[in-house]
């Protein structure tokens with residue numbers, strides 16, 4: 252078997268990357284693809300190959316061209332506007348020698364504006380800006396560090412503090428099952444979080460059971476049963492005629508019998524806070540004596556989420572919050588306000604509808620993302636979750652020996668897809684925050700098209716393509 256390599260340049264994902272591409276043929280024939288010149292070198296007999304490569308190239312170029320011709324860059328990552336707003340502040344310090352009381356006035360105004368536009372609560376913004384200003388003026392000259400970089404560092408540290416400093420771990424009971432009671436308004440993602448949390452804890456080796464305590468929304472029990480099945484966790488249900496506190500008690504007894512490690516209890520939500528809901532929650536809490544009472548809040552509601560955490564904490568006493576829908580169009584107000592306003596930490600965040608899309612809330616990583624520095628640690632952890640070590644080594648060997656082929660390319664794109672949406676993956680890579688949503692859509696479309704084309708290359712067609720190009724060579 253002979254293998255010839257060629258280099259091909261993909262501009263999809265706006266992540267232009269070149270790599271050697273080797274197409275290996277079982278018929279001892281081989282192919283050199285060095286587009287875009289390949290297109291011209293293909294014989295007219297092989298119109299399909301010509302069409303395919305011409306089309307891929309024109310599409311890839313299209314993305315690249317649009318990238319440079321589009322005017323304002325809208326960040327694709329979550330909190331994109333906040334990131335851009337803060338960047339405006341650093342830019343005002345370009346060319347300055349040192350941070351001074353005078354030259355930080357404008358940047359601080361930009362920071363204040365960016366935070367308010369991100370829907371961070373006003374008292375939080377005031378304290379934040381004051382603290383950053385005080386530190387910035389006192390910082391003096393640091394050899395080799397530009398004033399704008401110094402300000403980024405101060406803001407990074409303050410953001411981390413604002414979001415709670417350290418990661419706030421879930422607490423587990425010393426003996427017997429750990430009980431996690433979930434509360435929250437309607438539609439925030441409580442039921443989904445129950446299953447996501449079970450899935451997350453199962454990966455840490457804990458056995459879990461879900462308890463269906465939402466007796467008001469008719470579909471909630473079925474939804475929980477389906478999700479439980481999906482993550483392979485038992486679900487305790489007792490219909491809709493039993494009181495939620497009674498269901499909770501029965502579920503806990505069942506879990507004790509089965510020696511389950513963690514019991515996660517779903518409860519009913521309401522459109523807004525009302526006395527009946529609070530009384531019911533208090534009753535369920537009394538019946539269970541839970542280890543964790545977590546309020547599920549929707550990140551899209553901004554600083555309103557922080558107000559909710561405060562109210563629920565005053566009314567029923569909670570241990571922390573879970574912030575959902577962080578993958579959506581949230582501006583950052585919730586993530587930045589919850590701890591400071593309510594005193595309660597965000598313990599976990601939901602970043603999508605899939606069962607894998609729940610992760611701990613790391614204030615330092617979040618600050619890094621807000622500042623457009625990416626989140627390499629989360630990127631590596633995600634990659635480790637979806638890719639086996641042996642596969643990674645095998646891939647590395649193939650690339651090193653220039654034997655990376657279309658099948659490997661397909662396998663890679665599918666593995667990356669398992670890490671989440673393209674925007675989410677891109678957001679974790681340092682320096683990749685300035686990709687526009689339109690570019691991401693283009694990239695996703697191009698990837699799907701490429702996947703379809705490679706899929707369409709049946710062994711026969713693949714053979715034809717290879718034979719034809721080889722004959723040209």
Ligand SMILES: Nc1nc2c(ncn2[C@@H]2O[C@H](COP(=O)(O)OP(=O)(O)OP(=O)(O)O)[C@@H](O)[C@H]2O)c(=O)[nH]1
Pocket residue numbers: 435436437438439440441442443444465468471519520521575576577578579601602603604608
């Ligand atoms: N994009 C995104 N969607 C989510 C996330 N979490 C939940 N959802 C979606 O939000 C919708 C509502 O979720 P549910 O779990 O039914 O919400 P709930 O709080 O149980 O609702 P009630 O039972 O009515 O109180 C569903 O379509 C979920 O798939 C998330 O992190 N990101």
